Amino acid sequence: MYKKIDHKDIEYLKSFIPEDRIIIKDDISHDYAHDELGGIESYPEVLIFVLSTLEVSKIMKYAYDNNIPVVPRGSGTDLVGAAVAIEGGIMICTKMMNRILELDENNLTVTVEPGVLLMQLQEYVEANNFMYPPDPGEKSATIGGNISTNAGGMRAVKYGVTRDYVRGLTVVLPDGTIEKFGGKIVKNSSGYDFKDLIIGSEGTLCIVTEAILKLIPLPGESVSMLLPFKDIKSAISAVPEIIKSKASLTAIEFMSLDTILSAQDFLGKKFPDTNYEAYILLTFDGNNKTQIEQEYSAVADLCISLGAIDGYFIDTDERKKSVWSARGAFLEAISASTDEMDECDVVVPKDKIADFILYTHEVSKKVDIRIPSFGHAGDGNLHIYICKDGMDEQTWERKLNEAFELLYAKAREYGGQVSGEHGIGYAKKKYLHKQLGDRQIEMMKGIKKVFDPKNDNLR
Amino acid sequence: MYKKIDHKDIEYLKSFIPEDRIIIKDDISHDYAHDELGGIESYPEVLIFVLSTLEVSKIMKYAYDNNIPVVPRGSGTDLVGAAVAIEGGIMICTKMMNRILELDENNLTVTVEPGVLLMQLQEYVEANNFMYPPDPGEKSATIGGNISTNAGGMRAVKYGVTRDYVRGLTVVLPDGTIEKFGGKIVKNSSGYDFKDLIIGSEGTLCIVTEAILKLIPLPGESVSMLLPFKDIKSAISAVPEIIKSKASLTAIEFMSLDTILSAQDFLGKKFPDTNYEAYILLTFDGNNKTQIEQEYSAVADLCISLGAIDGYFIDTDERKKSVWSARGAFLEAISASTDEMDECDVVVPKDKIADFILYTHEVSKKVDIRIPSFGHAGDGNLHIYICKDGMDEQTWERKLNEAFELLYAKAREYGGQVSGEHGIGYAKKKYLHKQLGDRQIEMMKGIKKVFDPKNDNLR
Numbered sequence: 001m002y003k004k005i006d007h008k009d010i011e012y013l014k015s016f017i018p019e020d021r022i023i024i025k026d027d028i029s030h031d032y033a034h035d036e037l038g039g040i041e042s043y044p045e046v047l048i049f050v051l052s053t054l055e056v057s058k059i060m061k062y063a064y065d066n067n068i069p070v071v072p073r074g075s076g077t078d079l080v081g082a083a084v085a086i087e088g089g090i091m092i093c094t095k096m097m098n099r100i101l102e103l104d105e106n107n108l109t110v111t112v113e114p115g116v117l118l119m120q121l122q123e124y125v126e127a128n129n130f131m132y133p134p135d136p137g138e139k140s141a142t143i144g145g146n147i148s149t150n151a152g153g154m155r156a157v158k159y160g161v162t163r164d165y166v167r168g169l170t171v172v173l174p175d176g177t178i179e180k181f182g183g184k185i186v187k188n189s190s191g192y193d194f195k196d197l198i199i200g201s202e203g204t205l206c207i208v209t210e211a212i213l214k215l216i217p218l219p220g221e222s223v224s225m226l227l228p229f230k231d232i233k234s235a236i237s238a239v240p241e242i243i244k245s246k247a248s249l250t251a252i253e254f255m256s257l258d259t260i261l262s263a264q265d266f267l268g269k270k271f272p273d274t275n276y277e278a279y280i281l282l283t284f285d286g287n288n289k290t291q292i293e294q295e296y297s298a299v300a301d302l303c304i305s306l307g308a309i310d311g312y313f314i315d316t317d318e319r320k321k322s323v324w325s326a327r328g329a330f331l332e333a334i335s336a337s338t339d340e341m342d343e344c345d346v347v348v349p350k351d352k353i354a355d356f357i358l359y360t361h362e363v364s365k366k367v368d369i370r371i372p373s374f375g376h377a378g379d380g381n382l383h384i385y386i387c388k389d390g391m392d393e394q395t396w397e398r399k400l401n402e403a404f405e406l407l408y409a410k411a412r413e414y415g416g417q418v419s420g421e422h423g424i425g426y427a428k429k430k431y432l433h434k435q436l437g438d439r440q441i442e443m444m445k446g447i448k449k450v451f452d453p454k455n456d457n458l459r
Numbered sequence: 460m461y462k463k464i465d466h467k468d469i470e471y472l473k474s475f476i477p478e479d480r481i482i483i484k485d486d487i488s489h490d491y492a493h494d495e496l497g498g499i500e501s502y503p504e505v506l507i508f509v510l511s512t513l514e515v516s517k518i519m520k521y522a523y524d525n526n527i528p529v530v531p532r533g534s535g536t537d538l539v540g541a542a543v544a545i546e547g548g549i550m551i552c553t554k555m556m557n558r559i560l561e562l563d564e565n566n567l568t569v570t571v572e573p574g575v576l577l578m579q580l581q582e583y584v585e586a587n588n589f590m591y592p593p594d595p596g597e598k599s600a601t602i603g604g605n606i607s608t609n610a611g612g613m614r615a616v617k618y619g620v621t622r623d624y625v626r627g628l629t630v631v632l633p634d635g636t637i638e639k640f641g642g643k644i645v646k647n648s649s650g651y652d653f654k655d656l657i658i659g660s661e662g663t664l665c666i667v668t669e670a671i672l673k674l675i676p677l678p679g680e681s682v683s684m685l686l687p688f689k690d691i692k693s694a695i696s697a698v699p700e701i702i703k704s705k706a707s708l709t710a711i712e713f714m715s716l717d718t719i720l721s722a723q724d725f726l727g728k729k730f731p732d733t734n735y736e737a738y739i740l741l742t743f744d745g746n747n748k749t750q751i752e753q754e755y756s757a758v759a760d761l762c763i764s765l766g767a768i769d770g771y772f773i774d775t776d777e778r779k780k781s782v783w784s785a786r787g788a789f790l791e792a793i794s795a796s797t798d799e800m801d802e803c804d805v806v807v808p809k810d811k812i813a814d815f816i817l818y819t820h821e822v823s824k825k826v827d828i829r830i831p832s833f834g835h836a837g838d839g840n841l842h843i844y845i846c847k848d849g850m851d852e853q854t855w856e857r858k859l860n861e862a863f864e865l866l867y868a869k870a871r872e873y874g875g876q877v878s879g880e881h882g883i884g885y886a887k888k889k890y891l892h893k894q895l896g897d898r899q900i901e902m903m904k905g906i907k908k909v910f911d912p913k914n915d916n917l918r
Contacts, residue, residue, distance in 0.1 A: 107808045156645055157645075161645075179899060186615055186619075186620075186806070187615055189879060189881060191883060193622075193659050197652055200652050201651055201652075248676075291750060349643040350643075416642070424650060432649055440638060
């Protein structure tokens with residue numbers, strides 16, 4: 001059994017954490033009882049804002065020795081309950097550990113604390129003429145959170161995901177031991193790959209307290225193009241053809257008119273065009289303007305031949321702002337359009353994305369529930385939202401479950417996976433189990449026990 | 460205790476493996492008792508050439524139930540004893556499982572069996588206008604072996620290593636269970652990352668029987684340039700400056716004159732230039748000829764300013780052949796130059812490579828032993844050979860040990876790792892332990908036990 005926190009525990013924690021960074025029971029804000037989606041609510045007993053690896057180590061050692069559960073948290077922008085203190089105990093919040101420690105121009109790396117925000121990191125490295133390619137929509141997420149979910153984002157088509165940019169990690173193990181994995185090295189064949197095991201493990205194996213990230217030289221040019229199509233089917237059918245053309249695209253995003261209109265309403269800002277049912281947004285980047293121009297005109301021609309009505313360059317500051325702020329607001333806009341929603345973040349092989357989007361429409365009709373979606377058409381990762389729209393609880397639960405079962409079964413059929421970048425957390429355990437089967441879940445539990453030998457005995 | 464193989468075991472194995480693919484005891488060729496370096500020798504009791512995942516599964520289940528050790532092997536090109544049957548038992552050789560199963564042009568993947576050779580894969584995908592970027596020097600290694608060591612090679616500077624190109628794996632666990640990890644998907648945040656745990660685990664966790672690999676469109680242009688320098692110091696001092704210039708290079712290889720001369724002797728073929736003490740070989744690739752030309756002329760100018768005597772384009776077929784065949788023969792040429800040798804495959808941060816090469820010369824003097832080296836200057840991975848040159852056994856062992864201790868200690872000091880791409884195998888265990896410490900080695904044993912619960916109890 002986990003131990004409930006008492007006066008003695010708090011006294012110990014206060015012996016090395018100053019008062020203003022330790023919040024106790026009723027003083028804890030409701031913000032820390034849920035994540036961004038708010039699917040589950042539970043308060044920690046103590047909330048600590050840590051400042052160093054050593055503090056995390058001391059807290060973990062004490063919690064381990066005393067059977068107190070701990071949950072790490074960054075900005076709390078996750079959508080699956082991974083950053084919620086479901087068992088109570090201590091919440092370790094890393095958001096004050098937000099220093100950029102070193103930019104190493106010789107090795108093309110940046111070393112950061114886990115609480116650095118994605119937008120803070122991107123701004124810093126770009127000012128130094130470097131690029132940190134992973135680009136999830138949620139710019140106020142922490143890097144620690146991005147590592148814990150192996151966040152992907154829009155530029156994965158060309159540049160890959162967070163995993164591809166983590167060179168080294170400093171972590172605190174459940175019993176407080178500090179270990180380092182990887183380093184400023186490009187190649188490594190020295191023992192089991194703990195670094196990659198930790199990436200995407202959602203804070204269940206250890207707490208990341210420092211990360212060495214790979215950078216690339218900032219491309220000199222970046223151009224986006226918005227292509228309207230008369231209907232959803234013709235838009236998404238164009239995507240596999242664009243991929244097959246082998247053009248070197250940075251991003252291929254799919255947007256339907258209803259999602260764009262929700263964002264327009266939500267932001268009170270006009271989108272450049274709202275005359276058609278579906279849009280594809282393409283981005284190209286590189287150092288050679290002529291080469292980029294050749295590439296995008298070839299892709300534009302291809303898209304016109306595939307039914308695109310037009311092609312708008314997103315070149316003025318005003319257009320950039322209007323398109324990217326709309327793209328950035330999709331999640332919040334859909335959330336604002338309904339009383340409650342749940343999400344499905346499946347990833348399928350790239351050539352199945354068009355079929356999968358059409359399938360969400362079938363499910364919507366079959367279950368009779370609204371299912372707006374948008375997503376990274378170019379890398380096979382879709383964000384699908386199932387909206388309650390005022391239904392009574394019982395109907396909602398039945399329909400939500402029915403829709404989820406259909407969507408995840410189709411993803412499995414297509415050789416996809418439960419989550420492309422949001423993770424499993426609390427909410428998707430059931431579907432992960434179905435996807436991976438008993439043996440792999442058992443192996444995951446075995447690995448958890450290697451890092452955290454007490455885990456099994458406490459519940 | 461492991462069980463010795465008896466008549467009953469062989470009878471069972473022959474019940475589903477035809478005679479011509481199962482070789483027993485004294486009939487096993489000496490080739491299968493050692494790897495390419497030959498540092499340790501031990502025969503398996505039975506050698507089986509498998510043809511399918513199902514065969515591997517049946518063999519593994521039987522071996523697991525009967526406590527028979529198994530070692531998987533591809534081409535046997537490794538250098539650290541990982542493919543040697545040190546405990547006897549069954550050797551599963553994958554080299555007849557060498558079919559390319561599917562080229563998926565929509566998802567840019569190729570699906571292969573583990574016994575496909577690197578050269579076979581490269582030729583096949585290039586004929587289809589794709590590129591499989593990992594490019595280790597040993598082209599007759601199998602893809603299964605490349606995955607098991609996370610092989611890197613020459614193009615890692617620009618394209619990364621094997622890990623970056625493995626999308627999905629089918630494996631057989633020690634007890635015979637068949638599992639799949641990953642798939643034809645670009646993003647994944649669905650549970651612990653077994654796929655990356657298996658990559659680089661040197662066949663200790665499971666046997667890879669199928670792999671889905673990522674391809675990229677074949678760059679239209681590729682140019683190499685050979686730059687002679689008056690001495691080793693000026694050549695290697697240029698490397699960090701080339702990296703810092705942010706030029707988009709595919710490969711930066713360092714070659715010293717003595718290594719080139721060994722290769723010349725070995726091959727009986729002339730190298731384009733042998734007037735200077737040290738050479739750097741640069742490769743550029745891409746789709747835009749003008750852009751590549753701009754890049755290499757900028758880098759050539761930089762190199763001249765840093766002391767390069769000249770810059771030869773490796774553009775004619777003859778020159779390409781002479782340079783790349785020399786580069787490909789370095790290991791064999793050094794091996795032919797001495798009666799026995801051992802190797803050190805450290806990786807250090809890129810900006811430490813020049814210092815490390817100079818340090819190998821210091822060690823050579825200090826220990827009074829010949830230490831030729833060559834390597835991937837652009838990614839910090841060096842191949843260092845310590846040569847016996849007719850010493851008596853006792854002196855050789857003392858000097859080898861002394862040199863290794865010095866080299867690995869310096870790599871640790873520089874934030875490097877024991878192996879960049881050759882792996883740990885049997886030969887480097889001691890140095891891995893020193894590098895990672897007790898806790899990480901214990902965790903590795905824990906992970907081995909998750910995959911192979913009987914492991915600990917058998918020795």
